[in-house]
Amino acid sequence: MRQSGAISELIDALRCLPGVGPKTAQRMTLHLLQRDRDAARRLSEALHDALTKVGLCGQCRTLTESTLCEHCANPARDRSQLCIVESPAEVYAISRATAYKGLFFVLNGRLSPLDGIGPAELGLGALEKRLKEDGVAELILATNTTVEGEATAHYLSDMARRHGIRTTRIAHGIPFGGELEYVDGTTLSHAFDGRKDF
Structure with missing residues (x-):
C-alpha cells in the first residue's frame, strides 16, 4: 500500500x-x-x-546549550590534559565510565580525504591554537580504532609533537574497528586508565 x-x-x-x-x-x-x-x-x-x-561549545566543540559546556566552564577541571574524541557521544561515555578530570576536544568526525573531511572540517586550527596557548601538557588520543581514526591519531600526534606536548593513546582494550560509544563501561575505563605514550 x-x-x-x-x-x-x-x-x-x-x-x-x-x-x-x-x-x-x-x-x-x-x-x-x-x-x-x-x-x-x-x-x-x-x-x-x-x-x-543546542550548538557547539566555543572551546571543545561538544554539544551544549551554553557558550561553554559544563566541562569547559568548570574551573576545577585539569586544564593540562586534553582528551581528543570523535563525537560528543564519546565525551559522555568517558565521563560516565572513568575518573578523567581533564578537558575534551571533539573533532565531530575523523580525517577522511575521500569524503572531503580534512583538518579544517575537524576544527584542527582551533586545536592548534589551544596547544600553543592553553598550557596543555598531555594530549590524550581517544579516537576510534578504525583506519580513519588511526590516521587522525597520527596526524594529531605529529601536531602535539611540534608543540613539545606529551601524547598518549588510550590502551587498546577496545576492539579494533570498534566505536567507543558502544563499548561497555568497564572495558572503556580499563582502556582509559591504561593509556600509553603514542
Missing part, C-alpha cells in the same frame, strides 16, 4: 537516524500516528527545542 505524502515524508525523515531502515521507519511512523500521538507531539516539540537551543 502506498502511503500519503505526509506519511511518506515522515518515514523518509525517520530514516536519517542511525540503524533505522525503511521498515523500522514505517513501524515508528505508524506507531506514532496510530497509537501515540501525544508522544509524537512531545517528540516534535523536543526536537524543535533542541535544534533551537
Whole structure:
C-alpha cells in the first residue's frame, strides 16, 4: 500500500537516524500516528527545542546549550590534559565510565580525504591554537580504532609533537574497528586508565 505524502515524508525523515531502515521507519511512523500521538507531539516539540537551543561549545566543540559546556566552564577541571574524541557521544561515555578530570576536544568526525573531511572540517586550527596557548601538557588520543581514526591519531600526534606536548593513546582494550560509544563501561575505563605514550 502506498502511503500519503505526509506519511511518506515522515518515514523518509525517520530514516536519517542511525540503524533505522525503511521498515523500522514505517513501524515508528505508524506507531506514532496510530497509537501515540501525544508522544509524537512531545517528540516534535523536543526536537524543535533542541535544534533551537543546542550548538557547539566555543572551546571543545561538544554539544551544549551554553557558550561553554559544563566541562569547559568548570574551573576545577585539569586544564593540562586534553582528551581528543570523535563525537560528543564519546565525551559522555568517558565521563560516565572513568575518573578523567581533564578537558575534551571533539573533532565531530575523523580525517577522511575521500569524503572531503580534512583538518579544517575537524576544527584542527582551533586545536592548534589551544596547544600553543592553553598550557596543555598531555594530549590524550581517544579516537576510534578504525583506519580513519588511526590516521587522525597520527596526524594529531605529529601536531602535539611540534608543540613539545606529551601524547598518549588510550590502551587498546577496545576492539579494533570498534566505536567507543558502544563499548561497555568497564572495558572503556580499563582502556582509559591504561593509556600509553603514542
